[in-house]
């Protein structure tokens with residue numbers, strides 16, 4: 341009798357184990373949404389799923405009506421007119437009104453089979469707007485004369501420190517975050533990027549506020565470094581780009597790697613000298629553009645500072661980018677990379693403009709009002725260690 345019961349028990353246990361082994365993981369969001377390239381009329385919303393899916397966003401004005409009050413316009417993740425199937429979802433929304441608050445809801449529909457004439461679907465997942473609230477964002481106000489942003493760099497996947505630094509600023513009035521490179525150690529997979537800092541960004545702010553990414557030398561490394569522009573889309577479709585907000589025109593540069601292209605560490609995959617040469621041709625056009633010339637304030641971001649005389653990448657930045665910037669009425673350059681704070685007033689370095697290098701343990705809380713730039717350098721405990729004021733009046 342006992343022997344029979346024993347075998348029945350074994351039968352059920354092994355059956356359950358085999359079933360558990362064969363069970364497909366549940367279809368889930370693997371990365372919460374984050375906003376990219378928010379402007380007065382457009383935004384890109386990005387998120388991830390653990391399995392192939394087609395995705396879309398529903399948008400609603402932030403009025404008193406329930407999100408469920410009407411059928412909401414849908415914006416799909418498409419590629420030249422065809423809905424995209426994948427695990428990284430990137431939806432570009434256009435035609436928005438300036439300075440307007442919107443609610444949004446994200447959807448992904450699992451694709452279980454994708455043969456030519458036989459595409460099959462599984463579950464649809466979406467953020468809960470019944471028990472939870474829809475996500476919100478506000479488009480930019482092109483007439484805004486005062487802006488508030490914060491800068492961190494060299495987080496190297498230390499999400500605890502990232503959160504502490506973020507909480508050290510008054511986030512309620514932030515317009516956006518600037519992430520000035522080396523947020524991860526290397527780009528081995530998109531999942532590692534989600535874990536490394538993107539999901540933390542979404543939890544902290546990025547469902548509602550965009551972040552602007554500056555590529556650090558560590559983001560040039562790893563097996564999925566080609567995914568960079570899919571994770572962080574830009575108007576140039578390159579890691580370098582410019583954008584204007586309020587009185588400021590920002591130039592985001594990519595200094596690339598720091599050693600010579602032939603260095604053993606790059607496994608014969610580096611071609612950064614040519615990339616920097618192409619970039620400087622783009623830069624020459626930006627600094628004579630109408631958008632740049634009409635901005636009262638010009639701020640340049642580059643992860644590797646043009647500081648020191650020995651490393652190849654830095655020498656390249658000094659010889660290629662700085663001569664152009666020195667003639668372009670730049671008011672401030674923000675850098676990172678060396679994991680400590682340094683400051684060089686205008687003319688104290690190779691730059692004819694102030695160079696502020698942020699450490700990996702401080703957040704720069706930056707306010708720009710008309711022609712003045714005010715910066716608090718704040719540590720993880722929220723203590724303001726240094727303050728800087730730059731006037732752009734000459």
Ligand SMILES: [Fe+2]
Pocket residue numbers: 521522556557558643676677678
């Ligand atoms: Fe770095």
